[in-house]
Amino acid sequence: MSFYPATAALPPANAAWRSVDQLNDEADAVLMLSMQRAQELAARALDLAQQTGYEAGMARARMLIGYGHFYLANYPEACAAFEESAALAAALGLTALEARNLNGLAITAVKTGQLGQALEYHLRCLRMVQSIGDAQGQARALNNIGNLYLDLKDYETALPYHLEALELATAIGHSILISSASINAALDYQELGRFDEALTLNQQTLARARAAGYRQHEDLLLANMSVNLLALGRLDEALALTVQGVSGSEELGDRENLCDVLITQGRVLAGKGEWPSARDVLQRATALADELNLTLRQAEAHLHLSAVLEQLGAYPEALHHARQAAAAEQAVTADVLRQKSQVLATQLKVERLEHRAEEERLRNQELSHANAALQVAQERLAYQAQHDALTGLMNRAAFEAALQGAIQARETMGVLFIDLDHFKQVNDTLGHDVGDQLLIQVAERLQRSVRDGDLVARQGGDEFTVLLRRVRSHEEAEAAAGRILAALSAPTELAGRTLTVTASIGVAVSPDDGTDVTSLQKNADLAMYLAKRERHTVRRFQAALSTAALERLELEQALRAGIDRDELRLHYQPIVDAQTLTPVALEALVRWQHPALGLLPPGRFIPVAESSDLIVALGDWVLREACRQLTLWRAQWPALRMTVNVAPRQFAQPGFAEQVLTLLADAGLPADALILEVTEGAVMDEGGVPHEAAMGHTGLTLALDDFGTGYSSISRLHQLPAQWLKIDRSLIQAEGSAGSSVRPARPIVRALITFAHEAGLRVVAEGVEHPEQLEDLQTWGCDLIQGYLIARPTAPELLSLPALYNRN
Numbered sequence: 001m002s003f004y005p006a007t008a009a010l011p012p013a014n015a016a017w018r019s020v021d022q023l024n025d026e027a028d029a030v031l032m033l034s035m036q037r038a039q040e041l042a043a044r045a046l047d048l049a050q051q052t053g054y055e056a057g058m059a060r061a062r063m064l065i066g067y068g069h070f071y072l073a074n075y076p077e078a079c080a081a082f083e084e085s086a087a088l089a090a091a092l093g094l095t096a097l098e099a100r101n102l103n104g105l106a107i108t109a110v111k112t113g114q115l116g117q118a119l120e121y122h123l124r125c126l127r128m129v130q131s132i133g134d135a136q137g138q139a140r141a142l143n144n145i146g147n148l149y150l151d152l153k154d155y156e157t158a159l160p161y162h163l164e165a166l167e168l169a170t171a172i173g174h175s176i177l178i179s180s181a182s183i184n185a186a187l188d189y190q191e192l193g194r195f196d197e198a199l200t201l202n203q204q205t206l207a208r209a210r211a212a213g214y215r216q217h218e219d220l221l222l223a224n225m226s227v228n229l230l231a232l233g234r235l236d237e238a239l240a241l242t243v244q245g246v247s248g249s250e251e252l253g254d255r256e257n258l259c260d261v262l263i264t265q266g267r268v269l270a271g272k273g274e275w276p277s278a279r280d281v282l283q284r285a286t287a288l289a290d291e292l293n294l295t296l297r298q299a300e301a302h303l304h305l306s307a308v309l310e311q312l313g314a315y316p317e318a319l320h321h322a323r324q325a326a327a328a329e330q331a332v333t334a335d336v337l338r339q340k341s342q343v344l345a346t347q348l349k350v351e352r353l354e355h356r357a358e359e360e361r362l363r364n365q366e367l368s369h370a371n372a373a374l375q376v377a378q379e380r381l382a383y384q385a386q387h388d389a390l391t392g393l394m395n396r397a398a399f400e401a402a403l404q405g406a407i408q409a410r411e412t413m414g415v416l417f418i419d420l421d422h423f424k425q426v427n428d429t430l431g432h433d434v435g436d437q438l439l440i441q442v443a444e445r446l447q448r449s450v451r452d453g454d455l456v457a458r459q460g461g462d463e464f465t466v467l468l469r470r471v472r473s474h475e476e477a478e479a480a481a482g483r484i485l486a487a488l489s490a491p492t493e494l495a496g497r498t499l500t501v502t503a504s505i506g507v508a509v510s511p512d513d514g515t516d517v518t519s520l521q522k523n524a525d526l527a528m529y530l531a532k533r534e535r536h537t538v539r540r541f542q543a544a545l546s547t548a549a550l551e552r553l554e555l556e557q558a559l560r561a562g563i564d565r566d567e568l569r570l571h572y573q574p575i576v577d578a579q580t581l582t583p584v585a586l587e588a589l590v591r592w593q594h595p596a597l598g599l600l601p602p603g604r605f606i607p608v609a610e611s612s613d614l615i616v617a618l619g620d621w622v623l624r625e626a627c628r629q630l631t632l633w634r635a636q637w638p639a640l641r642m643t644v645n646v647a648p649r650q651f652a653q654p655g656f657a658e659q660v661l662t663l664l665a666d667a668g669l670p671a672d673a674l675i676l677e678v679t680e681g682a683v684m685d686e687g688g689v690p691h692e693a694a695m696g697h698t699g700l701t702l703a704l705d706d707f708g709t710g711y712s713s714i715s716r717l718h719q720l721p722a723q724w725l726k727i728d729r730s731l732i733q734a735e736g737s738a739g740s741s742v743r744p745a746r747p748i749v750r751a752l753i754t755f756a757h758e759a760g761l762r763v764v765a766e767g768v769e770h771p772e773q774l775e776d777l778q779t780w781g782c783d784l785i786q787g788y789l790i791a792r793p794t795a796p797e798l799l800s801l802p803a804l805y806n807r808n
Contacts, residue, residue, distance in 0.1 A: 020049045020057035022409055027064045029453055030470060031071070033213065039068035059088040059097055066104050070111075078108050099128040099137050107144055110151060118148055133364035136177065139168035143181045150187060159188040168361060175452055179209050179217050183224065190228060199228035211483075212451055213470075216257075219248035223261045230268055239268045259288045259297050263304065270308050278308045286321070299328035388458040390436055391443035399457030399465055403517050406467065407510065414468035414477030417506040417524035418446075418484070421535045423462035426499070434495045441492055442501060449487040450480070465521070474509050474540045481505045481538040489536065502536035504528055513541045532611060556608045559592070563617055567593045570625050571793040574804055575643065575764060575786045578778055583804050585641040585675060586633075587786065588626040589793045590618070610647060619650040623660065627667040627674065629796055634673070637801065643675040643703060651678055657698045671699030675724060679705055703764070707752065725756045729767020729787070750780045757781065 027041035042064035049057035066081030086101035106121035122145050129137030146161030162185035169177035182205040189198035202225045209217040222245035229238035242265035249258035266282035269275075282305040289297035302325035309318035386398035394402070406413050420442065427435040439462065446456045446464060455467040466484070471477045485505060491498050506528025514520040523541040529552075531539040562568065572586040592600040609615040623644055630642040650656065664674060703724035727749060734745035749765070756763045765777050768787030777785055791804065 014052070014054075016048060016052045017054045017057060020045045020052070020054050020061070023048070024057065024060045024064060026409065026411070027061075027068075031064065031067055033215070033470060035068045035071040039065055039072075042068065055088060055092055056094060056097075059085050059092065059094060062088070063097060063101050063104065066101070070104060070108055073111075075108050075112055079105060082108065095128055095132050096134050096137060099125045099132075099134065100140075102128070103137070103140055103144060107147075110144075110148060115148060115151065119145070122148065130360040130364075133360075133367050135168055135172045135361065135364055135368070136174055138361060138364075139165045139172070139174065139177050139181065142168065143177065143184060146181075146184055146188075150184060150191075153191070155188045155191040159185060159192070162188055171365070175208065175212050176214065179205055179212070179214055182208075183217065183220060186224060186228075190224065190231070193231075195228050195231040199225060199232065202228060215248070215252055216254060219245055219252055219254055219257050219261075222248060223257055223264060226261065226264045226268070230264060230271065235268050235271050239265065239272070242268060255288060255292060256294065256297075259285055259292065259294060259301070262288065263297065263301050266301075266308070267304055270304065270311075275308055275311050279305065279312060282308055286324075295328050295331050299325050299331075301325075302328060388443075391440055391458050393443050393447070393464070394455060394457035396457060396459050396465075399455060399459075399467065400517050400521075402455055403467055403520065406469065407516065407520075411469060412472050412510065414471035414474075414480070414507060414509045415520045415524045416466040416468065416477070416481050416484070417459075417508075417521065417528040418464040418466065419504050419528055419532065420462040421502040421504060421532075430495055430497070437494055438492070438499065438501065441494075442488060445487045445490075446484060449484045454480075465524070471509060474507060474512075477507045477509050478538050478540060481507055485536065485538060504531035504535055505538045506531055506541065507538060508541040534607070552608060555605065556612055556614065558594070559605050559608060559614055559618075562592060562594070563614070563621060567595070568618070568621055568625075569593050569599070569795065570622065570629065571795055572629075572799055573786060573793040574791050574799075574801075575784050576790050576804070578765070578774070578782045578785045581790070581804075581807055583637070583640065583801065584784055585643050586630075586799075587643045587677070587793075588622060588629075588645075590622050610649070615647045616650050616653060619647055620659075623663055623674075627663055627669060630673060631667050631669060633801065634669070637805070641673055641675055641701075643677050645677045645705065648679065651676075657700060660700060661698055672701055675701040675703050677703045677705040677726065678722075680707065704761075723761060724764055724784075725752070725761045726764040726766055726786075727752055732765055732767040732773055732787070733769075746776065749777075753777075753780050753782050 023041050023045035027038045027045065030041070031038040042061045046058060046061035046065065049055070049061055062081050062085035066078045066085060069075070069078035069081060082101045082104040086098050086105070089095075089098035089101060102121045102125035106118045106125065109115070109118035109121060122141055126138065126141040126145070128134075129141060142161050143165035146158045146165060149155075149158035149161065162181050166178065166181035166185055169181050182201055186198045186201040186205065189195070189201065202221050206218065206221045206225065209221060222241050226238045226241040226245060229235075229241065242261050245261035246258065246265065249255070249261055262281055262285035266278045266285060269278035269281060282301060286298070286301040286305055289301045302321045306318045306321035306325060309315075309321060386394060388395045403413075403415070423435065423438075426438055439458075442464070443456070443458065446466065450456060450466060450468070453469045455469075457465045457467075459465055466480075468477055468480050471480070485503060488501050488503050491500050493499075506524045506526065508514060508520050508524035508527060510520055513523045527539045527541040531537045569591045570588045571591055572588060574583045575585040575587060576583050590602055590606075592605050594600050606615075606618075609618050626642050626644050630640070633640050653659075660674065660676070661671060664671060701724065702722040703726055704722045705726050706728045707725050731745045731749050731752075753763050762783040764784040764786055765773075765782050766786050768774055768777065768785045768789045770789065773787075774785060774789060791799070
């Protein structure tokens with residue numbers, strides 16, 4: 001928002017003045033996130049403005065310093081800064097800035113107990129913002145007038161002010177004011193006994209506060225919601241929120257809110273009959289209230305502690321705290337009466353201004369629409385030069401310019417490089433028009449997923465970048481990237497189909513990962529390359545990534561040569577009957593005998609193969625070698641079968657089933673000798689419909705691998721074109737025990753077996769390592785087992801099949 005009057009000329013294009021404005025903008029942006037940081041930036045702006053004679057910059061910097069002092073509870077310093085800034089703003093004709101200083105003086109007066117003076121400041125502020133059509137200023141003034149009546153315990157009067165402030169803030173999209181007014185309105189509902197309305201509004205506000213990163217509001221909301229839940233008798237939910245609230249308040253250093261949460265936590269524990277715990281918590285709350293001299297909290301904390309001590313039979317202590325509570329309550333009552341007498345003389349003025357404020361709001365809305373229409377024509381050309389024509393996002397050049405500006409301002413920031421997974425398939429199968437519509441939806445979701453002030457741009461094709469401002473660590477940037485990942489993956493309807501978009505995101509943070517535009521974007525791109533190995537994931541840049549990218553390329557080239565030089569090996573792990581432990585099949589597991597690195601497990605090279613065209617060639621070799629070895633073993637054990645893992649890209653090859661049948665025929669094996677292990681995603685199309693025709697009536701057996709992880713769906717078991725189901729080892733390992741603190745997976749495993757049998761599938765349990773697991777699986781009717789309890793994957797020449805056949 002500009003603080004120059006409409007009739008005044010703007011200052012000349014002075015680089016130093018622009019720097020002052022930029023510093024003030026940054027200070028304003030972080031005011032609710034880091035008061036110390038805001039003061040540092042404003043102090044720098046003030047110093048530079050004084051050096052260059054930029055009076056408007058000086059006035060705004062002093063105001064921001066004043067707000068910093070206010071949020072740090074330095075009230076005399078805050079009042080002095082506001083008064084000096086207001087006087088300078090009035091002399092310069094900067095009405096909006098003067099009004100904001102009056103707002104600061106008003107809320108400072110409230111904190112120092114001068115409610116009559118506070119109301120006078122609020123009235124002057126409200127008149128000013130109405131005169132210039134400042135909807136943001138009106139919302140702020142109305143919200144603070146409501147707070148004044150909230151302090152006076154006049155909740156019926158406070159509520160209309162807060163609701164009107166919320167309506168105005170919502171209309172202009174001012175997120176911090178929306179959050180503040182919502183919190184205050186919910187407090188009014190709570191004090192009026194309308195607990196359901198309070199809880200609903202607080203829940204909505206909490207979601208917005210978390211999305212915007214308003215930590216102080218988040219902790220305050222947790223405290224308020226726990227009070228709502230306590231009043232509604234939902235004690236377990238209330239207790240859980242108090243635990244979060246205590247942790248957050250301690251981390252943020254908000255001791256006043258911590259006191260509130262501790263009082264509520266003590267009340268909840270008392271309500272649950274946990275008297276010793278309630279006593280300990282309330283003792284901590286009373287100590288904190290006494291230390292901070294919070295009279296209202298003292299009254300409440302001592303009162304509830306007295307009741308708990310009485311329940312515990314500590315009557316002398318209970319009486320002592322009851323007296324403390326009574327004394328504090330008397331002080332509170334006297335203070336409220338004194339403050340009410342201060343505002344009585346001006347209350348009639350406030351009531352009249354309520355009606356005028358609504359009339360002015362409507363008039364200013366009309367003026368705002370007229371001004372917006374005039375600005376559209378002027379801004380259209382500039383917009384087109386800086387934005388992507390398809391999505392409306394910033395284009396690459398504009399993003400790099402913004403990034404350069406942030407670097408020059410020495411901002412802490414994160415850069416995300418986002419690449420959509422499998423986007424080429426959408427263009428190839430559904431057409432470029434559908435691809436364009438998908439990109440537009442992705443752009444919209446990206447914009448909704450970031451905070452105010454963050455920037456989203458389209459680099460080109462299916463690549464996007466995001467500038468995260470005020471990010472101080474990789475963890476913060478990764479959390480933001482995780483929210484984006486979740487937003488993008490929600491299903492979308494396009495061209496009569498339900499599509500699910502996933503993405504790979506790389507993260508770089510300044511200054512750790514670069515101090516210039518090129519380095520930050522390159523390093524975020526390298527991190528994205530790492531994420532692309534797994535897809536639908538987030539990876540941060542690491543110093544070794546540049547080397548790792550080169551090593552990955554070299555590994556891909558070596559694997560390509562290794563397939564040609566017959567360096568691949570197969571190890572085999574038995575799959576046995578769960579009751580008799582007789583071998584039924586062997587799973588073929590690929591290894592790579594690297595000439596320099598030795599025997600490599602699949603985790604070292606399969607991701608490289610899957611991200612290139614090598615996975616098809618590798619998969620073909622595994623099928624041929626597995627069939628060759630099975631032919632040798634079936635000469636002695638004719639019923640023995642072989643399972644082979646098939647990658648989704650290999651499974652999707654045209655004519656794949658016919659190729660497998662030809663391979664089996666060449667080896668002299670029947671179709672049922674081979675079992676193809678595939679994931680659920682490989683046998684389902686984009687709309688979740690099984691590829692029934694994929695195997696046709698070939699007689700080939702399919703096994704659903706890794707079931708129980710990812711997006712496995714029990715409801716679709718009967719639809720899937722498979723005969724075997726392999727329960728993932730992570731579920732078997734997580735079976736847990738009766739004394740474990742981790743929720744056991746036993747019911748899940750048992751249910752999977754039951755559902756699979758109902759769907760006509762045989763069940764294989766992977767990762768069986770302990771006799772207890774085997775006993776459970778036998779009891780539950782599992783058909784087959786596989787794991788270290790039976791045998792580890794072994795080279796064919798070392799695998800003793802006769803011993804396995806004779807072990808039972």
